[in-house]
Amino acid sequence: MNTIPFSTSSPTGWILAAVFGLIFGVLLQKGGVTNYNVIVNLFRFRDWTVLRIMLTAILVGGIGVFGMMQFGWLEGYHIKDLNLPGLLLGGCLFGIGMVLYGYCPGTGVAAIATGSVHALVGFGGMLFGGIAYALSYGALKESLFTHGAFGKVRLTETLPLPEWTLWIVLVGISLLVFRLLRGPKLQEEAS
Amino acid sequence: MKEQNSLSLRQPIWNPFFVGAGIGILSWLVFLVVDKPLGMSTEVSKLSGWVTAVFTGMDSVESNPYWASKTPAFGYSTIFLLTTAVGAFLSSRLGGTFRIEKVPSVWKEFYGGSVAKRMIAAFAGGAILLYGARMAGGCTSGHGISGTLQLAASGWVFFLAMFASGIVTARLLFRSPQQKS
Numbered sequence: 433m434n435t436i437p438f439s440t441s442s443p444t445g446w447i448l449a450a451v452f453g454l455i456f457g458v459l460l461q462k463g464g465v466t467n468y469n470v471i472v473n474l475f476r477f478r479d480w481t482v483l484r485i486m487l488t489a490i491l492v493g494g495i496g497v498f499g500m501m502q503f504g505w506l507e508g509y510h511i512k513d514l515n516l517p518g519l520l521l522g523g524c525l526f527g528i529g530m531v532l533y534g535y536c537p538g539t540g541v542a543a544i545a546t547g548s549v550h551a552l553v554g555f556g557g558m559l560f561g562g563i564a565y566a567l568s569y570g571a572l573k574e575s576l577f578t579h580g581a582f583g584k585v586r587l588t589e590t591l592p593l594p595e596w597t598l599w600i601v602l603v604g605i606s607l608l609v610f611r612l613l614r615g616p617k618l619q620e621e622a623s
Numbered sequence: 624m625k626e627q628n629s630l631s632l633r634q635p636i637w638n639p640f641f642v643g644a645g646i647g648i649l650s651w652l653v654f655l656v657v658d659k660p661l662g663m664s665t666e667v668s669k670l671s672g673w674v675t676a677v678f679t680g681m682d683s684v685e686s687n688p689y690w691a692s693k694t695p696a697f698g699y700s701t702i703f704l705l706t707t708a709v710g711a712f713l714s715s716r717l718g719g720t721f722r723i724e725k726v727p728s729v730w731k732e733f734y735g736g737s738v739a740k741r742m743i744a745a746f747a748g749g750a751i752l753l754y755g756a757r758m759a760g761g762c763t764s765g766h767g768i769s770g771t772l773q774l775a776a777s778g779w780v781f782f783l784a785m786f787a788s789g790i791v792t793a794r795l796l797f798r799s800p801q802q803k804s
Contacts, residue, residue, distance in 0.1 A: 454713075458710040459642050461715050462632075486768065493772040500651065508687030509775075510769070527790075542708060549742075554752075558671070565753070587776055591775060
């Protein structure tokens with residue numbers, strides 16, 4: 433048990449990457465999130481498509497992964513470090529960039545392929561941002577990233593609750609959010 | 624455009640709850656068979672290393688402390704990025720929604736039809752976006768979906784920071800001079 437079936441550097445791993453990528457691309461496009469207006473209108477409280485997709489993905493994905501962990505089917509979690517300065521500042525920059533660009537990295541890549549020329553230009557911007565980050569990484573590492581690093585923390589470690597109760601709470605909150613945010617004004621503007 | 628309850632590739636769009644569930648199930652599969660979370664922004668920063676290597680050579684790229692830990696190399700994530708585009712292309716062609724778009728309608732409503740203006744904003748936005756993603760160590764996929772679904776504190780902090788900042792930015796960027804109904 434607990435052996436990874438396929439290495440990501442094996443030929444099978446590469447074929448799986450293509451299968452997963454194709455599915456992801458189809459889902460993003462059919463979800464409507466390759467549309468600039470849909471993403472921007474989330475932040476303008478005019479279209480809840482992105483929120484519906486993300487919350488459903490988190491619930492379905494999270495409960496499934498939790499279950500598979502219980503059965504011992506998975507190697508373990510892949511938790512990213514809780515580096516507060518980087519997460520807060522990076523998250524804020526990301527929000528600004530997402531509204532200005534109208535996409536996030538995944539939806540931007542998908543949107544290029546649906547004919548969005550400005551998504552392609554923004555991809556050039558992303559490459560530029562990647563270069564700028566690599567060049568400034570040394571300085572960031574020695575200043576900003578020296579504080580507020582808490583390592584790989586899960587919410588279950590900060591809240592004294594068993595994991596399944598957290599999922600019940602999250603399902604409850606999401607259903608409430610979905611119920612409150614239904615309404616006729618959505619979607620029509622976006623298409 | 625009406626939400627569709629059928630899952631044919633010929634439909635222009637699917638019900639967002641189906642799509643969300645699909646992404647959730649996709650994340651199970653990815654965890655299960657390759658032991659990886661879904662992610663995109665790391666690969667984009669590796670591609671930026673490749674672009675740099677064209678001008679400066681691979682040696683100088685690999686001596687950079689960031690790219691030294693995320694060495695640009697063709698592999699699983701490169702294929703995932705490229706086929707995400709292929710999937711979106713096929714899906715939009717089959718659904719009949721593929722079209723060349725230079726200035727999207729919400730942008731046009733506030734900033735007019737100037738292509739140059741929109742392209743400058745998209746480029747700047749993309750740059751800020753990826754810089755932020757690397758600073759935070761992930762994007763909407765890596766933190767926003769894969770992190771949050773594992774109940775990673777980092778994922779939820781990112782999700783909330785991104786949301787709050789996006790709402791403020793949208794307020795400032797799309798302020799309507801005349802109140803629209």
